[in-house]
Amino acid sequence: MTGSRWPAHYEIRVDGVLDDRWADWFGGLQVNGEDTQTAIFGLIADQPALHGVLTKVRDLGLCLVSVRRLSSDETRDGTWQ
Template identity: 40%
Template sequence: MHYRIHIQGHLDSGWQDRFAGLRIEQQEGGTTLLVGTLPDQAALYGVLLQLIWMSLVLLSLETNQAEGDEEAAQRS
């Protein structure tokens, strides 16, 4: 699944390893977007736990099927 996790505050790109390879994108207005694909729900829970441990505020969480997943589903 592809995820877009919007959080309050700016995260430095040095934290990227803590978020299972999600890309860190600083947004205007003092927020950060974590974007990318996670292999399963356990990986998502790991990312969410990192947010909790870092006392970050979750603003939104969006999911959609990754492009590769859509193509595989259409071939089936």
């Protein structure tokens, strides 16, 4: 696949609220519960690592809302933090 660069920053949103204690479960990604959803975000090494995170979402029985690869502008200006 051309044009894909790894590692890459991702934001994964799920229904339900998890607190930051789940960060270890998600391999050190940041976990931020907001309202009725949780944002899981950070640097993901490669495609298999992304699928691993999504498997963990499934294993917890969470409803996946979105998966978004963040642009370099979003990660540079800190909007993902």
